[in-house]
Amino acid sequence: MLPQDLPAALLKLDTSQLRRQRAVLDTPQGVEIAIAGQNYLSFASNDYLGLANHPELVAALIAGAQRWGVGSGSSHLLSGHFAVQEEAENACAQFVGLPAALLFGSGYAANLAVISSLLGRDDAVFADKLNHASLNDACLLSRATFKRFAHNDLAQLEYLLAHTPAKTRLIAVDTVYSMDGDEAPLVALLALAEKYQAWLYLDDAHGFGVLGAGRGALGEHALHSERVIYMATLGKAAGVSGAFVAASQNVITWLLNKARPYIYTTAQAPALSCAILASLDIIASASPQRAHLQQLIALTQQRLASSHYPCPPSRTPIQPIIVGSEAQTLALAAHLRTQGFWVPAIRPPTVAVGSARLRLSLSAQHQPQQLDALFDCLRQAGNTKS
Template identity: 65%
Template sequence: MRAQDIPGALLELQQQHQFRQRHILETPQSSQVVIAGKSYVAFASNDYLGLANHPALIEATQQALSRWGVGGGASHLVAGHFAVHEQAEQALARYCGCEAALLFSSGYAANQAVITSLVGRGDAVFADKLNHASLNDACLLSRASFRRFRHNDLQHLEELLASTPARTRLIAVDAVYSMDGDEAPLKELLQLADKYDAWLYIDDAHGFGILGDGRGSAAENRLQGERLIYMATLGKAAGVAGAFVAASQQLVQWLVNSARSYIFTTAQPPALAAAVLASLQLIAGEPWRRTRLQQYVRSVRERLADVNFQLMPSRTPIQPIIIGRNEQAMLLAARLKERGYWVPAIRPPTVPEGTARLRITLTAAHTQDQLEGLLDCVVAATQS
């Protein structure tokens, strides 16, 4: 795009109700936040277990800062792999039941690392139509044949797998879809991967810490096998930052030696690895957080069953209400904001045209009163 075209393009976004801008938080991440001097009950954060501002994570980080300093200083392969990084990777591998794990600065970097390291020209990658943008970008960057199958449509995927001449094949899916809250049929996907000699790569950004006993979607479905590669982010339920990939020892060694987004970037601050260790203890040791979330999900689905708009089928903390038109979604979000509730309106291109929505995100940090207040306002706003 030319410089002179940008003003017109921004104006067009505004006219289509797709213009985005950042909102500055003046408080730590919590169920109650202050934005522009006003307090809101926030149902917008992916801090599902309420750990982002937990005292144990703060203390672990502070102690690690005193011991290890702030910056990583170098890439992991040069001089930036600290003992606490190694401890966190070993703990993550044990927790997920895998041979090894590898830390990344973000889920975006992890997705690029895995996909571009395993497939390239002459290979084929198969991705669900509703995959996260980071998965799609990684598929495109790999230069492999990029085939997208209809959402959760196993028959369509099998048709694509059966028709490809590619020697190396990879299936990439979100375990939990971030804008709909529904889940991929992981057991059946692994069966197809076995049948067609393909890798199965699972992005469990929104399932880790939440599903099953907290170990995420793969563990809940008891998935195992050398074809399985598991990725989860650490900035959502874990309350920290970054991501990790868990798989066989050999696969992790291959990533260390071939993944450009791992090799050519400075290591994360070592203090964050200490926070990850503290977070794992809370995820494993405080199941009441997941129990509370399950109760809140039931409350949402019971109270909003009869609203005028579609409530997406989801058993996760992601509870979207499909509104349809961009301007209508923005109007409903504004009504909630006026009443002190921060619920984001999600619009294209993040979601398909005509499916703008309110995305209610639940956390264990919310109280029952906060949730009931929100649901009262949502029912009133959607019925008026």
């Protein structure tokens, strides 16, 4: 893009309703937020357990800053790796039942790190069409042959695996799809990985803390295999920031040696590991919050089923309201805002053309009456038939 072409390109984003803007929050994350002096009931965060502003995490972070200072001051391999991070890595690995783990500054970086350090030009990666953008970017960065299969289409995946000449193969999936809330068939995917000697890379950004009694997709499906490499983000249900990759000790040692997004970056602030450790404790005992979340999910599914919107089955906190056109989705989100609801409109290229949607994201802090109020408002907008 040349500098002189930018104004026209930005205008095109405007005219096609695709220009993105940030909302500036005046409050901590939570279900009640304030933006530009207005209070909203938010259905917009990935803070599924309501931990982002939890007093115990806040206290752990403050105590961590007092103990470890603020900045890490270096990359992990030079002098930026702290005892508390070592402790957090061990705790994360143990939490998901894998031998070892490595902390990253973000899930995006973790995805780039794993796929680009395990695969190269002669290898092949097989990715679900609805995978998160960070996985797609990771596949491209790896320079491996990049094959995408139709969403959850195991037959197509098997065909691709059976016909690849590549020796090193990796199947990459989201465990919970971030814009639809549905899940990958992990047991069947592992069976294919075993059959075709492929790695199975699981991005559990939206499962960790929620599924499997909080232990995520591995806990939910009891997957045990040396072929599994697991990634969970710590900025969503865990309420902190960053991510970890868990796998065999050999995989972790390889990443530490070869993963450029791990090596060439300043380590996370060590105090964050104090908050991560506190978060793991809370997640382990958050069964009541998860049960409450399940009630909210069931209620949402009921209300969607009696509306004229599609009701794709999702047993996760991500509940899409698929509207279709970008303009209608934006108008609906704007209407909801006037009524005090903050629900993000998601448009292409994040989702497929023609499937623009409101991405309803539930938190254990929501109350059923609040959901009812939201759906009543949608109905009043003339957009539901019930």
